[in-house]
Amino acid sequence: MNRQAPQRRLAAGLAAIVSLLAGICLGACVNDDTTLYEVNLSGTIDVAEGEPSGGRVHVEVLHARSGAGTLAYPLRPITDLELDGLGEFAESVLVPMENGEGLVVYAWLDRDGDGALCAPGAAPEPAGIIELEDFPAHELEVELVLTEPCAGPEILYP
Amino acid sequence: MIISSLLGASLLLLAEEAPAPTARDASAPLEAASTDDGAAPASSDTPGNARVGHGRGPAGVPATFTRSTALRARIGVEPSAFEGASGVSSEGRWLASATAGYPWWGVRLQLGLRHGLSPLVEVQTALARRWRPAAGLAMLWVNLPRLRIGGEALLGWLFQSGELGRRGPNAELRVRIAAPLRRVAPYIMLGSQHTLLADRTTVIRAAGEERSWSLRGEWTGWGTVGVAVPITRRVGLDLGVDLTWVDAPETIAIPGAHGGIIIGGFRQDPGASKKRRSRGKSQSRTQSGDAASARAARVMPPYAHTGASLDPVSGGPSL
Numbered sequence: 001m002n003r004q005a006p007q008r009r010l011a012a013g014l015a016a017i018v019s020l021l022a023g024i025c026l027g028a029c030v031n032d033d034t035t036l037y038e039v040n041l042s043g044t045i046d047v048a049e050g051e052p053s054g055g056r057v058h059v060e061v062l063h064a065r066s067g068a069g070t071l072a073y074p075l076r077p078i079t080d081l082e083l084d085g086l087g088e089f090a091e092s093v094l095v096p097m098e099n100g101e102g103l104v105v106y107a108w109l110d111r112d113g114d115g116a117l118c119a120p121g122a123a124p125e126p127a128g129i130i131e132l133e134d135f136p137a138h139e140l141e142v143e144l145v146l147t148e149p150c151a152g153p154e155i156l157y158p
Numbered sequence: 159m160i161i162s163s164l165l166g167a168s169l170l171l172l173a174e175e176a177p178a179p180t181a182r183d184a185s186a187p188l189e190a191a192s193t194d195d196g197a198a199p200a201s202s203d204t205p206g207n208a209r210v211g212h213g214r215g216p217a218g219v220p221a222t223f224t225r226s227t228a229l230r231a232r233i234g235v236e237p238s239a240f241e242g243a244s245g246v247s248s249e250g251r252w253l254a255s256a257t258a259g260y261p262w263w264g265v266r267l268q269l270g271l272r273h274g275l276s277p278l279v280e281v282q283t284a285l286a287r288r289w290r291p292a293a294g295l296a297m298l299w300v301n302l303p304r305l306r307i308g309g310e311a312l313l314g315w316l317f318q319s320g321e322l323g324r325r326g327p328n329a330e331l332r333v334r335i336a337a338p339l340r341r342v343a344p345y346i347m348l349g350s351q352h353t354l355l356a357d358r359t360t361v362i363r364a365a366g367e368e369r370s371w372s373l374r375g376e377w378t379g380w381g382t383v384g385v386a387v388p389i390t391r392r393v394g395l396d397l398g399v400d401l402t403w404v405d406a407p408e409t410i411a412i413p414g415a416h417g418g419i420i421i422g423g424f425r426q427d428p429g430a431s432k433k434r435r436s437r438g439k440s441q442s443r444t445q446s447g448d449a450a451s452a453r454a455a456r457v458m459p460p461y462a463h464t465g466a467s468l469d470p471v472s473g474g475p476s477l
Binding site for chain 1: 323324325326355356357358359360361362363364
């Protein structure tokens with residue numbers, strides 16, 4: 001018994017030292033510590049009644065605000081999506097939590113299929129934006145009607 | 159421009175250096191070693207045999223010394239600044255150096271062992287934002303009268319604060335080329351520094367959190383052209399131009415410069431210890447000690463052939 005006690009203390013001490021070193025190593029090892037929040041977006045994107053509805057839909061997911069103080073700015077891009085057309089959709093997005101606050105979805109309809117929002121001599125392409133007030137939440141509903149022709153997100157927000 | 163000026167100055171000094179660098183001071187009489195222990199006089203024309211006798215050190219310090227006593231001490235007696243230039247200390251000697259400049263600062267300690275090996279520790283920083291403590295081993299590969307080539311391997315940890323914060327294990331390989339002359343030792347140091355950076359990604363899903371790790375590397379190339387200048391045998395200066403490329407090739411290289419001080423010494427007073435050890439021993443033992451001295455002359459790395467002096471008071475080498 002008496003012989004085992006010092007050995008146990010030694011083993012416990014060694015385990016504590018190893019744990020401490022491992023903790024320091026892990027704590028001192030991390031460089032970029034990124035936290036991504038998964039958001040499942042679902043809902044519908046449409047145009048006003050009577051408007052032409054052909055073409056692909058370009059969607060941009062953005063932070064509503066980013067930065068702090070005098071360096072704060074709106075609409076920091078997170079990711080781009082491309083939908084086959086208007087109507088219902090469901091997409092998953094990973095939102096980096098350190099880069100900004102709030103979540104905004106902007107979309108426009110690419111009627112002529114050139115990949116660019118409007119162009120000289122081309123027909124107007126409708127756009128729309130919506131801020132998802134319920135963020136952060138894993139399931140978010142999007143109901144967006146594209147009504148503003150040739151408008152970028154910076155014009156439509158806030 | 160600065161580098162080319164330094165190189166030009168070094169070449170001029172090389173051209174003006176008439177005597178072999180084994181004689182650190184051309185003004186010193188090239189007497190054969192005094193034979194206080196009965197050892198054979200040393201030949202002055204071979205690297206392993208120093209020209210010794212009575213003379214003045216590089217700093218003009220009057221001194222007397224015998225090669226045989228230096229051999230018994232089994233230590234090199236070169237100015238510390240020269241050992242700082244080549245990055246390797248001779249057996250039994252220690253060396254400390256501190257450098258300051260833009261952007262690099264550093265502190266280094268090293269100890270000379272046998273076979274031209276020198277374990278070392280150093281702390282390097284750039285503007286107090288990037289820190290790299292490291293431990294390593296230096297080794298002398300080429301030891302010619304006017305040329306020293308050595309290598310160093312270091313393992314450490316990188317800590318960088320600020321927006322571009324970095325931390326992780328770090329390894330560095332260096333090659334040092336030094337040309338010890340009579341008064342100065344120009345040197346070039348090339349380094350390749352590698353840091354392993356670990357990133358952590360946490361994905362928060364409705365079902366729970368997922369955590370994953372990934373690794374990436376950072377490479378820093380290093381080049382220094384400098385000159386070590388002995389002030390005394392113990393103390394010297396280190397001046398140099400640094401060209402470092404941190405996180406190459408994704409960044410730009412920022413040139414810098416540094417100035418520093420080199421201080422060297424002995425782990426113990428070898429002369430005194432030898433005296434203690436030999437006290438009371440017979441003459442035959444003394445003669446066998448001379449034989450040991452002769453053996454030491456063959457294995458003594460790396461600066462035994464250089465001129466030096468022994469302190470007349472302590473009996474140890476006078477630096």
